[in-house]
Amino acid sequence: MEALSFGQYQLIYNAFSFGIAAMLAATLFYWLGLSQIAPKYKLAVIITGLVTFIAGYHYLRIFDSWESAFTVMDGSVELTGVAFNQAYRYVDWLLTVPLLLVELILVMSLTKSETVRKSVTLGGAAALMILLGYPGEVSGGIDGTRFIWGALSMIPFLYIVYSLFVGLSESINSQPGEVRGLINLARWVVVLSWSFYPLVYFLPFVIPMDGGTATVVIEVGYTIADVVAKAFFGVLIFMIAFRKSQSPATA
């Protein structure tokens, strides 16, 4: 962990607090709205809230870990020697990323066997993607180790993107008209917000930056990506479930 300027420290600190507020508020929104959702779609909305609940827990831990890694006094930032725990993000992703795919699959209400099959293959690929990224992230440097693990992690990532675009296309076309656009949007939000993670991961290789700037890019970048991929994506899932619940054909 590099020393940071006061402004860099504060920016990351506030981004983490924003993460806590956004994730916990989103969780409450989905779960309080459950009474408006038809039984068929309740599990999708419950899982949507689980994702932001787990993320909220981890942002609380990340925030505390960040605070204990620095002493900030009279505008100067010193390292305390306590390590900032990067692993919280990976533990979070290991739990939430497969669940994110499951909530998208559940809200489509496919057949039982298709639901199980897609949940297992996409969820498994997502878990593999996170496990492969972790050794690169904790290696600490912007070097070969980070690059190789990151590159390996892209294989399941590309498989998921491919599955969402090709494999789900047919299922999406069979969705009722009033939600087809929303499901298509949700699919795009997955692909674009998820692309943000490898972008953040690899950016320090592409643009030369000092340690402090790299830390800001990585921490603020991941936080924005998390809020879009979990809280905003969750709102789309909620709206799809809500509209389907109100239509006599799909409720």
Added chain:
Amino acid sequence: MEALSFGQYQLIYNAFSFGIAAMLAATLFYWLGLSQIAPKYKLAVIITGLVTFIAGYHYLRIFDSWESAFTVMDGSVELTGVAFNQAYRYVDWLLTVPLLLVELILVMSLTKSETVRKSVTLGGAAALMILLGYPGEVSGGIDGTRFIWGALSMIPFLYIVYSLFVGLSESINSQPGEVRGLINLARWVVVLSWSFYPLVYFLPFVIPMDGGTATVVIEVGYTIADVVAKAFFGVLIFMIAFRKSQSPATA
């Protein structure tokens, strides 16, 4: 308690945090899903959530106890002299392991007398198993005391495994077709995930390892076993209850 490397300390620390997140999220999932469960199976699902709730509480305590047992500064790990409390696991298991068997028995909806009889004998054997393992675990060494109590604890363990395989076979065959596979899977998850505990307990006898490695194997091993045996097993129980609730024959 032996001194650990920074990596070993962090791995255990993150495993405990993963335990907290997984147990609490699982609890919320089962309880929020209660509205989708027929009255007959609600108690099974409530107890499923109790198990992960109790485990989540203990993982919060274990996490705090772990933090206060070490000072971590500039990547070096020192013992503070405050003991890490191994007993939390045993208090947890004493409560949760009998409940785990009860949730499996309840979701099968056997006759009233069979439910009571199996709950008492299997639950009692589970409590005895935990009580016998405890003196061996807290003795601290990889020695005769650990071995003897561990061996005694295997007697009720083997009785439970035998009962699940032989005694429950008949009841499982009388379950409706659409859940028979799931109940059979749940039974296997009990046996395989529970086998993990004696494996972890006895592994330091079989493979010579230094104190730090033994601590990692024991703490990370127990955590993985707990998440599988409680949270993942609970998802199976929830799915059995959910499917039975949706079928007109069993709702």
